[in-house]
Amino acid sequence: MLLKILTVAGLSLAAAHAGATTISPGARLAANCAACHGTNGDTKNTANFATLPALAGQPRENLAASLRAFKSGTRPSTIMTQIAKGYTDEQIELLAAFFAAQKKATP
Amino acid sequence: MKRRQFIQAASAGALLASTAGCASIVGKARPQVVVVGGGYGGATAARYVRMWSEGTIDVTLIEPDAGFISCALSNLVLGGSRGIADLSLSYDALASKHGVRIVRDTVTAIDADKRTLALAGGHTLSYDRLIVSPGVEFMWDQLPGMLKSGAREAVLHAWKAGAQTVALRAQLEAMPDGGVFAMTIPPAPYRCPPGPYERASQIAFYFSRFKPKSKLLILDANDDVVSKGPLFKKVWKERYGGIIEYRPSFRTADIDAGTRTAVSELGDRVRADVLNVIPPQRAGAIAVQSGLANANGRWCGVDFLSFESTQAKNIHVLGDAIQVSPLMPKSAHMANQHAKVCAAAVVDLLNGRAPDPHPMLTNTCYSFVSDTDVIHVASVHAYNAEQKTLLVVSGSGGVSTGPSALEGRYAMNWARNIWADTLGA
Numbered sequence: 001m002l003l004k005i006l007t008v009a010g011l012s013l014a015a016a017h018a019g020a021t022t023i024s025p026g027a028r029l030a031a032n033c034a035a036c037h038g039t040n041g042d043t044k045n046t047a048n049f050a051t052l053p054a055l056a057g058q059p060r061e062n063l064a065a066s067l068r069a070f071k072s073g074t075r076p077s078t079i080m081t082q083i084a085k086g087y088t089d090e091q092i093e094l095l096a097a098f099f100a101a102q103k104k105a106t107p
Numbered sequence: 108m109k110r111r112q113f114i115q116a117a118s119a120g121a122l123l124a125s126t127a128g129c130a131s132i133v134g135k136a137r138p139q140v141v142v143v144g145g146g147y148g149g150a151t152a153a154r155y156v157r158m159w160s161e162g163t164i165d166v167t168l169i170e171p172d173a174g175f176i177s178c179a180l181s182n183l184v185l186g187g188s189r190g191i192a193d194l195s196l197s198y199d200a201l202a203s204k205h206g207v208r209i210v211r212d213t214v215t216a217i218d219a220d221k222r223t224l225a226l227a228g229g230h231t232l233s234y235d236r237l238i239v240s241p242g243v244e245f246m247w248d249q250l251p252g253m254l255k256s257g258a259r260e261a262v263l264h265a266w267k268a269g270a271q272t273v274a275l276r277a278q279l280e281a282m283p284d285g286g287v288f289a290m291t292i293p294p295a296p297y298r299c300p301p302g303p304y305e306r307a308s309q310i311a312f313y314f315s316r317f318k319p320k321s322k323l324l325i326l327d328a329n330d331d332v333v334s335k336g337p338l339f340k341k342v343w344k345e346r347y348g349g350i351i352e353y354r355p356s357f358r359t360a361d362i363d364a365g366t367r368t369a370v371s372e373l374g375d376r377v378r379a380d381v382l383n384v385i386p387p388q389r390a391g392a393i394a395v396q397s398g399l400a401n402a403n404g405r406w407c408g409v410d411f412l413s414f415e416s417t418q419a420k421n422i423h424v425l426g427d428a429i430q431v432s433p434l435m436p437k438s439a440h441m442a443n444q445h446a447k448v449c450a451a452a453v454v455d456l457l458n459g460r461a462p463d464p465h466p467m468l469t470n471t472c473y474s475f476v477s478d479t480d481v482i483h484v485a486s487v488h489a490y491n492a493e494q495k496t497l498l499v500v501s502g503s504g505g506v507s508t509g510p511s512a513l514e515g516r517y518a519m520n521w522a523r524n525i526w527a528d529t530l531g532a
Contacts, residue, residue: 021161021163021454023159023454025463027159028447028451028466029467031155031444031447031451032444032447032468032469032487034525035440035469035471035521035524035528036471036517036520036524037524039158039527043524044523044527045523051513051516051517051520052517078511078513079471079485082485082486082504082505083485083503085500085502085503086488086489086500086502086503086504087467087487087500091467
């Protein structure tokens with residue numbers, strides 16, 4: 001029995017290293033945001049166009065609260081109200097958790 | 108640099124783990140993905156397959172051009188507020204930061220059974236999965252006069268950004284004040300639905316500042332403005348009232364390049380000092396030649412869960428070349444989004460998993476109506492399993508209330524971020 005468990009564990013470890021990479025549901029969903037907010041929320045800004053805060057590394061609850069406020073319309077915006085209405089509350093939680101866990105590389 | 112070291116470390120780890128755990132994996136070739144075309148769709152797909160496979164899948168990108176020139180924002184070159192250099196970017200980061208092998212060449216044939224493709228330079232490449240992102244090809248045969256010698260040097264399209272954009276700007280600069288500029292718009296679908304109307308706004312902006320006696324005629328094959336219609340028409344009336352004249356349902360059937368005359372199907376003739384022809388379009392040549400364009404011989408049908416061709420297994424098609432789902436525009440933003448659903452599916456399939464059954468996409472198209480002021484259209488699309496297509500999520504999306512400089516700053520922010528996302532910079 002023990003041998004069997006070890007074998008299975010060994011095989012799955014090998015498989016993982018050999019390329020069985022997984023893509024989380026949050027990562028897939030967050031890729032939708034990258035065109036405006038940067039890859040994995042690492043938003044590119046310059047001094048002249050510092051219009052958007054980076055999503056990467058912001059507290060999860062802040063991100064979720066912002067998205068819910070855009071969705072309900074209580075937070076005014078040009079575009080995010082229209083985008084946020086396309087996502088369920090569960091998807092908003094996935095997005096918030098994903099961006100909160102990312103590191104910001106761009107200063 | 109850090110990423111490269113990580114990839115090398117990961118590869119070494121893979122080899123060790125394979126040797127220790129499962130000898131059969133040793134010597135097995137790494138999965139090979141080949142991407143055809145380095146526009147917004149293809150470049151993004153190459154980058155995301157590398158990123159999401161954590162470097163375990165080899166990616167080769169075939170692209171004939173040395174660098175990337177953004178079609179998005181290129182109308183600003185015509186308006187005079189940007190130069191082509193502002194839109195010209197490098198492919199280097201895809202190779203140096205993400206390990207994409209870039210081959211500067213053109214694909215001449217695809218063999219779907221053997222899973223190989225032939226390059227103009229003489230090489231043959233094998234693939235496990237092929238991603239074809241060929242953009243659009245112009246259907247010049249629908250405008251016979253444009254097939255004549257010299258016609259396409261005299262009458263420009265500027266619908267692929269680059270030398271044509273710069274040349275059309277030069278024609279505008281050379282035109283005397285009081286001259287007439289005319290542009291023809293093909294029937295939808297074509298690349299970038301709001302693009303022609305943004306172009307009209309940009310050129311009218313230039314005329315309003317420097318050539319106020321000039322006229323701009325929009326000869327539109329469609330029965331009304333295809334995208335952001337009320338917003339564009341309000342801008343034209345309020346800002347460019349004496350300059351722009353919009354003629355809907357002008358179906359251009361021929362062009363006389365020598366006299367710069369557009370001829371409609373009904374025989375109406377419009378002569379201009381500068382004539383800009385946006386021709387009818389279909390999927391890029393390699394997609395048509397290899398039989399992937401199975402929708403009216405023009406566009407490529409795909410399974411929206413994976414963007415795999417409905418015509419050929421192991422071949423995916425992205426971007427402007429596909430037969431779109433309802434209300435899906437042929438835009439740079441959409442191509443970038445197609446690429447991510449496709450890249451995720453390719454990584455899933457090469458790891459023996461089914462693709463995500465609930466893919467989603469967003470779209471945002473910003474249009475500049477002056478050097479600073481911008482309007483947008485946005486939408487969110489989700490997969491519908493019953494209809495097997497992507498549908499706009501009910502209640503999502505919309506347009507601007509009116510042009511604003513704030514949206515102008517958002518538009519530049521969009522450009523900076525989508526360029527970095529697409530090119531891995």
